[in-house]
């Protein structure tokens with residue numbers, strides 16, 4: 695105790711000099727960091743944090759024979775746990791909430807193809823009302839900008855796009871003898887987009903936003919859109935038919951909205 699007091703008393707000047715040096719030093723450091731450009735290498739206060747031994751994703755490596763830093767899982771690795779997908783509906787549960795969702799071994803569900811690699815004519819899950827409604831919602835979010843809310847290819851972006859988007863009422867999107875008419879192909883396009891023969895991307899893929907389950911839901915909705923223009927009232931179940939007929943009766947009065955079949959309506963009924 696006495697020693698300390700004695701030292702402090704004997705070297706007041708040294709302590710002040712040290713304090714000044716610390717203050718000046720930190721000011722200098724701050725000034726050096728603050729938006730100053732410098733050609734000198736930056737100060738490294740903790741070099742081991744700046745310069746770590748690590749491999750960056752996608753970078754090359756001389757260590758491994760194939761030159762890649764990123765490694766494949768060991769052969770025979772078994773996936774477990776749930777998928778990270780946020781959406782689970784009863785109609786897709788078999789695939790999305792179990793190991794199947796991680797292994798993705800089911801070509802029909804994950805790629806829309808059969809064992810020979812041909813596009814499936816019909817989707818591998820039985821559509822339900824919930825599925826079609828989900829499909830409508832996803833279609834309206836991701837596809838309608840180009841293909842239009844009705845799927846006729848006349849969306850706000852679509853009419854200005856470098857390539858004309860498909861009109862889903864074109865018979866080739868219903869004819870199962872050609873790929874374009876098959877559920878599996880529409881599923882594939884929803885997720886991967888379209889690359890033309892010239893190698894140009896005509897339609898972007900939506901796999902980042904539309905998972906397999908949602909892509910099938912969208913396919914079911916595109917089918918529903920097609921049916922909506924081609925079906926007759928006789929195709930509608932009797933319970934729903936009554937509702938439709940009531941709506942039609944309510945909408946028919948002479949001053950209705952513009953309708954192609956009643957040309958007088960397009961000029962406001964003026965003669």
Ligand code: HEC
Nearest residue numbers: 836837840857858859860874880883884888896897900912
């Ligand atoms: C940015 C605009 C754009 C969006 C958004 C878009 N498409 Fe397309 N789509 C196109 C264009 C353009 C074509 C025509 C490509 C061609 O000429 O073959 C096309 C074609 C298609 C075809 C027919 C492919 C063929 O070979 O004939 C399908 C099916 C399709 N789109 C489905 C979808 C679905 C499902 C979505 C929503 C997930 C979607 N598209 C979103 C632009 C778009």
